[in-house]
Amino acid sequence: MINAGVKMLMEPTSSPLSSSRKQTLEKAHRPPSVAGPNLCPPQSAVLPLTWDNLRRFDMASLSGLASSKNSGSSTPRSPRSAIAERRQLSTNLIHVHVGRGIPSSIPAGIRELIKRMKDIGRPTPDLTKADKKEIRARVVSIAARYEDNATDALLDLVFAEPCRIDRGAYPPHLGRNRDCKFIRGCVPTRDALGNAKIQAALDRVGAPKTPKPDIAFGYSSSAFSIAQALVNTAHDRIAHISQGILHPFIVLEGKSGATGGTQIEVQNRAARSAAALVHSQRTLHASAHGGDFGSPADTACFSCTTDSTTAYVWIHWCQEEEGEPHYRMKPLLRLFLDNCKAVWKLRQVVDNIFEWGLGERLERVKAVLDRIPEERAEAGGSRKRKR
Numbered sequence: 391m392i393n394a395g396v397k398m399l400m401e402p403t404s405s406p407l408s409s410s411r412k413q414t415l416e417k418a419h420r421p422p423s424v425a426g427p428n429l430c431p432p433q434s435a436v437l438p439l440t441w442d443n444l445r446r447f448d449m450a451s452l453s454g455l456a457s458s459k460n461s462g463s464s465t466p467r468s469p470r471s472a473i474a475e476r477r478q479l480s481t482n483l484i485h486v487h488v489g490r491g492i493p494s495s496i497p498a499g500i501r502e503l504i505k506r507m508k509d510i511g512r513p514t515p516d517l518t519k520a521d522k523k524e525i526r527a528r529v530v531s532i533a534a535r536y537e538d539n540a541t542d543a544l545l546d547l548v549f550a551e552p553c554r555i556d557r558g559a560y561p562p563h564l565g566r567n568r569d570c571k572f573i574r575g576c577v578p579t580r581d582a583l584g585n586a587k588i589q590a591a592l593d594r595v596g597a598p599k600t601p602k603p604d605i606a607f608g609y610s611s612s613a614f615s616i617a618q619a620l621v622n623t624a625h626d627r628i629a630h631i632s633q634g635i636l637h638p639f640i641v642l643e644g645k646s647g648a649t650g651g652t653q654i655e656v657q658n659r660a661a662r663s664a665a666a667l668v669h670s671q672r673t674l675h676a677s678a679h680g681g682d683f684g685s686p687a688d689t690a691c692f693s694c695t696t697d698s699t700t701a702y703v704w705i706h707w708c709q710e711e712e713g714e715p716h717y718r719m720k721p722l723l724r725l726f727l728d729n730c731k732a733v734w735k736l737r738q739v740v741d742n743i744f745e746w747g748l749g750e751r752l753e754r755v756k757a758v759l760d761r762i763p764e765e766r767a768e769a770g771g772s773r774k775r776k777r
Contacts, residue, residue: 472654478595479658482580484665484717486657496720499687500707504722507692507705507746510738522730529727533698535646544604544644547701547733548694548740563613564748565635571602573631576666578717601641601663607744608638613752618759625677625762628670637755638667639747640692640740653697657704657719660693664706665717667691671755672708672715678761683708683715688754692743693719694736701725703739 476486517525531543577598582589611619613636622629622636629636641663645651671689676682683689686707693704703723708715723739725732 472652472658474595475598475658476654479598479661479665481591481595482578482598483714484578484598484661485719486661487718487720488657497686497707497709499685500690500705500720503687503690503746504705504720507703507739507742508722509742510735517730517734521734525730525733526728529698529733532644532646532696532727536649544642544696547696547727548642548737563610563752564744565608565610567603567606567608567632567635567638569602569604570606570632570634572600572663572666573627573633574600576627576631576670577601577662578665578669578715580714598662601659601666603632603641603659603663604644605642606632606635606638606663607640607642607747608632608635609752609755611636614756614759617763618756621759621762625674628674631666631670637671638691639751640694640743641667642694642696644696646698651697653695653700653702656695656697657702660695660704661706661717661719664691664693664704664719665708668706668708668717674755674758674762678758683710692747694740696727699727701727701733701736703736703743 479486525547528543528547532547535543577600579597580588580592582592614622632638641660643656643659643663645653645656668689668691671691672683675684675689686709690705690707693706695702695704701724702721704719705722706717706719708717710716723736725736727733
């Protein structure tokens with residue numbers, strides 16, 4: 391038996407079909423629906439490239455471009471959001487200085503530390519073709535990888551032989567973290583001190599996000615004595631600001647060219663991370679010295695930021711200005727990654743930072759940890775005498 395709907399189609403008609411008859415026939419011969427993605431009907435003309443037209447398509451990858459709330463690693467952030475974050479940091483007295491030279495306003499101890507880290511002590515060698523090929527391969531690797539896989543390439547770029555870190559070339563008490571989030575609330579925020587305008591500005595920009603540096607270097611537990619380990623445990627939020635390592639002294643931040651990363655983004659991330667490190671050391675120093683935060687050089691730290699074309703090495707410190715702590719960062723080295731000799735110098739400067747961090751800086755941290763029990767004993771004795 392012939393289907394009724396098909397039979398009607400086969401019958402000749404001389405009168406035009408009514409609208410209701412057309413709908414009936416179209417419904418009868420509509421193909422069955424198939425489970426799958428919602429596809430738009432084919433268009434006979436090219437549609438204007440507008441958000442209204444793009445929303446007609448089920449493209450999840452484009453939704454991140456329309457909203458800054460999507461912060462996935464594969465979606466590039468807009469320059470506007472990075473500039474807004476820079477403004478947020480500045481409002482909270484975390485400043486990024488990108489100018490050249492060493493202004494006289496920088497503390498003398500920080501100026502001296504900059505000179506020491508930049509002093510390579512030996513001339514730049516004549517790089518062989520193999521050396522240049524290796525450096526260029528590292529740079530291309532960072533530019534081509536997505537964010538989640540760029541960390542290893544960043545490590546390979548900064549260190550001529552990354553494997554030496556794991557093979558004992560550095561002291562065994564070096565600790566390293568990768569993509570590990572800092573303790574929540576570790577980034578210093580500004581105190582409005584009852585000023586309504588400052589409070590309104592702080593409320594408007596919000597608090598900085600918790601840092602999660604690509605790589606952080608600090609110390610392992612083997613670097614400290616049993617007594618020092620007990621003090622570290624008592625000050626866990628300071629010592630273990632980055633879980634798994636103790637008292638970090640340098641962070642590495644990188645962005646892949648494949649995701650549209652920029653220097654301003656990695657600089658913002660380094661500013662947050664390093665400000666948290668400086669703040670933690672100031673707090674530790676104050677616990678050991680009756681509220682004295684120490685000199686800016688006593689609590690300084692470093693960072694390295696890279697994108698697909700440039701690299702910076704930064705020094706971070708805090709100095710009191712008009713009764714408020716200002717956290718500042720200043721580049722001690724900047725370079726283009728296509729300059730192989732400059733990359734060699736970058737590696738030497740970072741090597742100097744490691745020598746400082748595993749030598750002078752580690753001894754200073756140990757001295758502070760040794761001082762804290764004495765400070766507590768002295769404070770306890772003074773309270774007893776007052777009674």
